[in-house]
Amino acid sequence: MSSSTTSTLFTLENTYARDLEGMYVPFTGTHASNPEVLVVNTALAEELGLDADALHTPEAAEILSGSVPPEGATTIAMAYAGHQFGGYQPLLGDGRAMLLGELVDTDGNRRDLHLKGSGRTRFSRGGDGRAAIGPMLREYLISEAMHALGIPTTRALAVTATGEQVQRDTAEPGAVLARVASSHIRVGTFEFALRQGDPLQPLADYTIARHYPELVDADDRYLRFFEAVVDRQASLVAQWMAVGFIHGVLNTDNTTISGETIDYGPCAFMDAYDPATVFSSIDVQGRYAYTNQPPVIGWNLARFAESLIPLVAKQLGGDSEVGDTDGAITALTDILAAFLDRHDARLAEHFRAKIGVAVDDQDLVDDLQTVMREHRPDFTGTFRALAEELRGNSRPLDDLIPRDAIAPWLSRWRAALADTESATADAMDRVNPIYIPRNHLVDIALRAATAGDLEKFQMLLSVVTRPFDADPALGAYAQPAPDEFGQGFQTFCGT
Template identity: 55%
Template sequence: MTDAAFRFDNSFAATMPGFYVAQAPARAPAPRLLRLNETLARDLGLDPATLTAEMFSGNALPVGAQPIAQVYAGHQFGGFSPQLGDGRALLLGEVIDRHGQRRDIALKGSGRTPFSRGGDGKAAVGPVLREYLIGEAMQALGVPTTRALAAVATGAPVLRQVELPGAVLTRVAASHIRVGTFQFFAARGETDKLRQLADYTMARHYPDLTAADYLSFFNAVAARQAALIAQWMALGFVHGVMNTDNMALSGETIDYGPCAFMEAYDPDTVFSSIDQTGRYSWGNQPFILIWNLTRLAEALLPLLGADEQSAVARATEALEAVPPLYRAHWLGLMRGKLGLAGADATDQRLADDLLALMQAQGADWTGTFRALARGHLALTGAAAEAWKTRWQARQAPDAAARMQAANPAYIPRNHLVEQALAAAEAGDMAPFEALLAVITDPFTDRLGLEGYAQPAPESFGRYRTFCGT
């Protein structure tokens, strides 16, 4: 153990026995710090000078750390697994940040746990740095997200399709409680533990709710998730693996595996190599939002009513409120992206017609909206000109400023992400650092960075990502 003044306050480990198993991280033979998020470290009340590769590899844990692997279940691509759990992650503990918020500090890629299911529990440099990069991009874009505190090369290879350099990510989250955590105890009929989990989650993430008001708890979770998925959609972000074990009750985006930002607009866009049916395509994400929340409602049924019939009725009513809530968030974001004045009944049609034009012309999602923020419609033809006339009639006086703030100039472009990760795997972090500097200031146009705003060249081909396990 080493003292880096983390000031751990480990409420989950202290009050939730039976929801985890204690597990020490595997030892890394030659840990080397690839990237330390000094800004985040300071926000957590840490001194970056005290933070080391040994610590973030798991070799020398900070004083007060209590490494545990959390248990959960989950629907993965629609199929239910009654026991999943942290197969390659360990929650070291919790800290209270400078804003008074409780934050989890966890290692990802730190070796086998009782939930590894035959896996090695390790991670490779590429997926670790992808999560670091995309998480920081989402933070800069204003999307609730887990973040990376550090990325460390372990000095040991991991075997996937090929041998890759190993790494460990230190992830910071509001918590790691998932829909799948509730599903685990619901599937086992452990209503007392289900209630204990709900009470803990409410106290931690929804402290303004009345104790034991589990319907309001569900509604609050649904509201955060509806807002979150609307943000994803507005940015062209495709999560890629919206399993119920990857939906956090805090309302943060979690697990940046086979994710990417859409370029040419197509609702059927899929990036995950294992998503053969398009279940988690860009256009399906709002439907999966409802599907996942339905699974949460099912898990909470024992807490929602005195009998099953009344519980189902209350859950059904709550679920029926989610689609209009999501649509309201989505339309509000589109009004911002288009710089519209107030609200008008024609706004949904205006947005839909733009998307139809973009799809027909294969227009770049981010580039099209950023061009609009500059007053330029990057679409051609009579239909596009007619749309532009309608749009201009609805613009607010401050439309340009609003649109500049809503539509990023820079996102983690897929080909640049791959170039940065390939270079990092070969030992060169310069492309990663350059890309990180660009995407963490996404709304400011800067001379000389035009290449970072361009979509992938045709030679890049069809983009596919992998989960990293």
């Protein structure tokens, strides 16, 4: 099996396929009748050392639709298991996706190039393997917005129309997303490897070398590996919470080992502040509500810890063939027990920055959230309005929260500011976005794109990828959804 291939467009490797036999199946994609590249991420292409103009060619459309693999490439569908809404599924895998291979970007970092919607694989479980244009453009839009917010995430390189219709509730134009990630290794990947047995240690060693190379030679590398993943996930979820992002389907197969956000299915950003907010149509019990995201990720990490028990036990057990299982469980549990404290500390830092205070006054943050929970102001707009309050412009805040309800808190807040009010307002604007992918605007853009008009999508993309740069001409993009839109709004997986 070759691990390095070259085409006129891509120079690809596939170390995952080379090193991890049994963790994938070969897959070459399904032919698209009339592929056309609709959107290309020029900045990301340049970061990957690719010719962005060449990605608009018919040759690129064939590759990026999954119709034709790059010459000599080892293309695969990755295997993984997962807990979905708490229930274990022993075999999930890439049901409608394939790994084209790995690129080494201009900074020397290895990145996966992955196609989503490229056809039915062995893991499809009855699905058609296809994707519709709306959900693929949605993932492109929101993942690029997350990147602009500084949140670790998979990225979107391109969306390619297939020239065919896919049947969902109605017939919709088909499309394929080209996604770039540090890797697509998930908690569910380890759950699958544990069940298989033999691939577990090779997978762990491969993942450590790829994502945590500083641990390769450590005697206790598997334990420290778990701690490093716990730390990255604590940081990631705190960043989600700080911007009001709700993933929507935090199954273990959607929790990455790299610490990147992955799989933008029924995700959304919160408008009116309510910790119990759920948008996903399939999350009928609110398992993945905004406020539940930290403990759910902790639960997912517990499943990851279970997968590592045999490896940690052997490292702790000396000459014992089985190792010290009890010691491994204790050591992993001790690390896991610190997850929520790590998350809470990171989130507190974010909220102190959002309100411009340097002192560790959690009561100040908690009391603001209490006021917000009672009056349900726009989450994103509230923090920008607070900055305007410091500039002497009280109207934005008055439009969101009654003055008598927030006045006592404002007095305490002003007394806690570490800098002048003007400097504090400027600092707050640097961490509080004014533009996010608001649900009603995303809905408008994707409906237009499905009908063949990409102009609204391109405009919204340009706005949300400059989230901190206020422009008076873009005022409509900073406004929450009309009441009639927000009532009962749901998001869908797009599968």
